[in-house]
Amino acid sequence: MYIPRSQFSSAYAHLKANASPSTNSVLILCALDIDSLCAARILAYLLKRDYILHQIKPVAGYQDLEKVNETLVKGKDELKFLICLGLGGLVDLSAFLELSREGEDGVECWIIDGRRPWNLYNVYGGGKCFDDGDIAEEMAREQDAHTLLSHSSSRPLGSSPPPLGARNDLIPTSPSQHLPSEPQLPPPKASTKTLRRKLRRLRRKHESTIQKYYSQGTWYGEPVSSLLYSLAADLGREDNDILWLSIVGVCSGETYGRTITSGPPRITGGGWGADTREDQIRGILKDEVRRLNPPDLNSTAAMSSGNANGVSGVTALQTTARSPSDTSIRISPEYRFMLIRHWSLYDSMLHSSYLGTKLHIWSESGRKRLHKLLAKMGFSLSQCKQSYTHMDMDLKRTLKEKLERYAPLYGLDGVVKEGFVRCWGWRGCLSAADVAYVVGGILEIGKGKKLGHKGVSADSNEEVSEEVGRLEEEKEVDEWITNFWDAYDSLTNVEQLKSALPIAMNLHRAILRTGTALIEKRQIRLLKAFRLAVVKEGPDLPVFTHPNALSKLALWISEAILEQEREASKRKHLPLVVASLHERRGVYVIVGTALGAEEESDDDSDDDDDELERKGGRNHFGIAFQDVANSTQARIRIDSFEATVVEVKKDDLAGFLESLSLNLNLQ
Amino acid sequence: MYGDLGQKLVQHAKRTQSLAHLPPYQTEMVRAVTREVRDLDRDVSEILAPFDGAFDPSANPATAYTLLVHHLCMRRNKRCLLAYHRVRVQRIEEMCWSGVVQEDEAVDGDGEASGERNALSPEEEEYLRGYNDLLAAAKGTWTDIDLTGSLEPPKDLFVDVRVLKDAGEIQTEYGAINLTKNSQFFVRQGDVERLIQQGFLQKLS
Numbered sequence: 067m068y069i070p071r072s073q074f075s076s077a078y079a080h081l082k083a084n085a086s087p088s089t090n091s092v093l094i095l096c097a098l099d100i101d102s103l104c105a106a107r108i109l110a111y112l113l114k115r116d117y118i119l120h121q122i123k124p125v126a127g128y129q130d131l132e133k134v135n136e137t138l139v140k141g142k143d144e145l146k147f148l149i150c151l152g153l154g155g156l157v158d159l160s161a162f163l164e165l166s167r168e169g170e171d172g173v174e175c176w177i178i179d180g181r182r183p184w185n186l187y188n189v190y191g192g193g194k195c196f197d198d199g200d201i202a203e204e205m206a207r208e209q210d211a212h213t214l215l216s217h218s219s220s221r222p223l224g225s226s227p228p229p230l231g232a233r234n235d236l237i238p239t240s241p242s243q244h245l246p247s248e249p250q251l252p253p254p255k256a257s258t259k260t261l262r263r264k265l266r267r268l269r270r271k272h273e274s275t276i277q278k279y280y281s282q283g284t285w286y287g288e289p290v291s292s293l294l295y296s297l298a299a300d301l302g303r304e305d306n307d308i309l310w311l312s313i314v315g316v317c318s319g320e321t322y323g324r325t326i327t328s329g330p331p332r333i334t335g336g337g338w339g340a341d342t343r344e345d346q347i348r349g350i351l352k353d354e355v356r357r358l359n360p361p362d363l364n365s366t367a368a369m370s371s372g373n374a375n376g377v378s379g380v381t382a383l384q385t386t387a388r389s390p391s392d393t394s395i396r397i398s399p400e401y402r403f404m405l406i407r408h409w410s411l412y413d414s415m416l417h418s419s420y421l422g423t424k425l426h427i428w429s430e431s432g433r434k435r436l437h438k439l440l441a442k443m444g445f446s447l448s449q450c451k452q453s454y455t456h457m458d459m460d461l462k463r464t465l466k467e468k469l470e471r472y473a474p475l476y477g478l479d480g481v482v483k484e485g486f487v488r489c490w491g492w493r494g495c496l497s498a499a500d501v502a503y504v505v506g507g508i509l510e511i512g513k514g515k516k517l518g519h520k521g522v523s524a525d526s527n528e529e530v531s532e533e534v535g536r537l538e539e540e541k542e543v544d545e546w547i548t549n550f551w552d553a554y555d556s557l558t559n560v561e562q563l564k565s566a567l568p569i570a571m572n573l574h575r576a577i578l579r580t581g582t583a584l585i586e587k588r589q590i591r592l593l594k595a596f597r598l599a600v601v602k603e604g605p606d607l608p609v610f611t612h613p614n615a616l617s618k619l620a621l622w623i624s625e626a627i628l629e630q631e632r633e634a635s636k637r638k639h640l641p642l643v644v645a646s647l648h649e650r651r652g653v654y655v656i657v658g659t660a661l662g663a664e665e666e667s668d669d670d671s672d673d674d675d676d677e678l679e680r681k682g683g684r685n686h687f688g689i690a691f692q693d694v695a696n697s698t699q700a701r702i703r704i705d706s707f708e709a710t711v712v713e714v715k716k717d718d719l720a721g722f723l724e725s726l727s728l729n730l731n732l733q
Numbered sequence: 734m735y736g737d738l739g740q741k742l743v744q745h746a747k748r749t750q751s752l753a754h755l756p757p758y759q760t761e762m763v764r765a766v767t768r769e770v771r772d773l774d775r776d777v778s779e780i781l782a783p784f785d786g787a788f789d790p791s792a793n794p795a796t797a798y799t800l801l802v803h804h805l806c807m808r809r810n811k812r813c814l815l816a817y818h819r820v821r822v823q824r825i826e827e828m829c830w831s832g833v834v835q836e837d838e839a840v841d842g843d844g845e846a847s848g849e850r851n852a853l854s855p856e857e858e859e860y861l862r863g864y865n866d867l868l869a870a871a872k873g874t875w876t877d878i879d880l881t882g883s884l885e886p887p888k889d890l891f892v893d894v895r896v897l898k899d900a901g902e903i904q905t906e907y908g909a910i911n912l913t914k915n916s917q918f919f920v921r922q923g924d925v926e927r928l929i930q931q932g933f934l935q936k937l938s
Contacts, residue, residue: 088907090918110893114919121914137913144908161873453760547915555937626764 102152155179291315400485658687
């Protein structure tokens with residue numbers, strides 16, 4: 067079943083009423099990404115206010131989830147609510163966790179996930195999915211099909227081992243198995259045959275509806291933290307802290323290229339004139355910011371007096387708070403340069419994927435182009451290489467105006483975008499996107515580890531034995547979870563955030579280095595159905611063992627390729643697959659991005675508007691990876707909650723890619 | 734030089750006071766100091782031997798001064814030893830009160846607690862056990878009050894704790910809580926007070 071947005075607060079009230087006051091009856095499982103992290107913090111904040119005892123457990127992947135199931139879920143009578151943040155939307159969770167279904171005293175499983183497609187057994191079966199509107203508005207057909215199909219046949223309960231086969235038990239394998247049993251039908255005397263034929267036709271129709279839903283690929287709906295914000299708002303408990311967490315969660319999607327591609331903007335919601343769902347959500351957040359942080363009358367007075375003095379208002383980026391106790395959130399025009407408040411303008415421009423890819427920063431001429439842009443704007447390089455806060459005041463004031471004038475010459479439209487900034491008194495000022503970069507850095511690399519530090523890989527040439535691989539895996543998961551708590555703590559602690567800034571900088575330096583190397587050496591191979599980049603050497607290899615870090619690299623490369631191709635005025639763009647060698651475990655981590663696919667559908671969207679718009683930005687690699695895993699002998703592990711991330715044994719990479727390209731060609 | 738070792742011992746005690754963990758017992762140094770005392774005592778006996786019990790200080794003041802210096806050295810060494818042991822004893826009692834060292838069976842085999850244990854000399858261990866027994870006996874009289882509890886009143890009824898080491902399932906007044914590593918709990922403070930003290934849980938502010 068699903069919970070529409072209007073029912074969020076009553077669901078929470080239900081939890082509050084039924085949670086046990088003295089034992090841990092609420093377990094929050096949280097995926098290791100920024101969005102879920104922010105959501106977990108919001109939820110914990112709410113629960114704490116109500117004195118509801120709860121446990122938060124970060125989960126690294128399906129394997130980890132199974133372990134958690136063993137230790138924390140199974141056979142625990144006192145557990146009443148299981149809340150999954152940012153995980154499990156893709157598989158049938160109640161079967162995966164073997165929850166007792168429909169039992170009065172059973173565990174109630176809330177699934178709050180931004181990943182799509184929903185597993186229909188979650189939506190119309192045992193789980194309780196928090197719906198951002200997709201289910202209620204767009205999935206009526208799928209609902210009919212699903213209910214009819216699942217009522218007429220007994221479903222194999224958790225029969226196939228997830229996650230690999232998790233999707234298989236949804237797509238009926240053999241029709242005969244699912245034929246409705248005779249007694250269920252009204253006793254037709256004369257024309258059993260025709261009735262049966264009719265039924266079969268109906269069944270085929272419904273099956274194809276469901277098949278179609280799943281075969282769209284994977285995409286993203288509304289971020290989890292935004293859903294939880296609307297819960298908090300429903301309860302009337304929203305404040306700046308919660309709002310900020312939710313803003314960070316929403317902004318983090320951008321850094322991974324996870325735009326919300328559920329469909330066109332809602333008609334019902336606020337935020338008029340929004341072009342996409344993403345803009346709409348941002349619009350709502352902006353309204354909330356304005357509501358919770360009313361503009362100070364004094365400061366506007368000061369601004370106007372500034373104007374009277376001939377100084378044009380506040381055009382420089384805000385880098386300090388207005389007063390020591392100023393912790394408000396503001397909407398400000400943000401440049402699409404990363405970490406600009408804490409870096410130099412030059413570095414910030416160089417490393418941001420938006421600008422870097424547009425200017426072809428990987429080549430010598432690209433760098434010259436950047437220098438030229440700065441020269442045209444009248445910014446000396448020595449000034450630009452200083453830290454931004456120490457740049458000349460005049461330059462800072464004119465930066466926006468100059469950029470808006472000269473950027474279009476380089477195809478940099480929309481370089482200035484509305485963003486969010488929060489100040490913590492005199493202690494610092496960070497924009498939401500920067501926080502997302504920093505927290506992402508902590509999650510992916512961690513505080514302790516040195517970048518460029520080589521793992522224990524004395525025997526890198528030899529095959530890593532099973533045993534060692536498993537140990538390394540466990541160690542890695544442990545490390546990720548330590549990082550999760552570091553990130554959890556620093557999310558509300560500005561000092562820790564500031565101290566973690568260098569991590570994010572290093573990560574993006576590594577991305578620029580690696581991306582440049584790949585393009586310069588022409589190591590991105592063009593295959594029939596996709597492009598392939600393999601990272602298997604270099605000092606930055608250990609950085610990209612985390613799938614999310616690899617996604618960032620993939621985003622950078624794919625944007626670069628897109629830019630190149632757009633200039634060559636190619637209409638058809640291919641998706642990109644990036645593989646990175648994990649030396650210590652002897653596997654390749656592989657990420658598939660859909661950026662190319664999105665463009666493709668944009669180009670010829672006139673012929674069948676509705677259908678194509680629905681499909682825009684969908685990532686087909688999830689399905690392809692599963693198919694390949696099922697059809698080949700390659701040792702493949704799909705563990706990540708992200709469907710488009712997969713691990714393949716070092717020796718099996720070639721075979722994997724071969725069948726992948728075969729698979730994609732067929733599609 | 735006489736008293737050098739004693740000085741060292743006192744410095745050691747001084748350092749101990751500012752350390753979080755109890756450093757190992759300085760058996761060697763303590764033994765050296767006592768040996769020094771014994772040597773001094775022997776010297777004194779040797780000096781006094783020819784006088785045969787009829788020593789008159791005013792008759793030969795030089796010998797008298799020698800004896801005086803020897804005696805003062807011995808007394809100083811004794812005071813150093815006492816000071817050192819006093820500091821240690823205080824620490825041990827503190828450990829008992831704070832509950833870091835529990836009854837024997839609780840700590841055996843556990844890495845960190847036994848590390849703390851190794852720092853103790855056999856005699857100190859004996860003392861610890863005895864003191865623990867006394868403390869338990871004293872606490873036994875008042876069952877409804879936790880004498881070893883924190884003196885600071887808790888600010889909240891509930892706290893956020895993060896599990897550092899697997900503590901297994903604990904029984905509380907109302908039910909069981911399964912404390913597994915790497916997760917965060919929001920629980921009643923009274924239930925987990927001891928576990929926080931023992932270092933299984935970390936309290937988040």
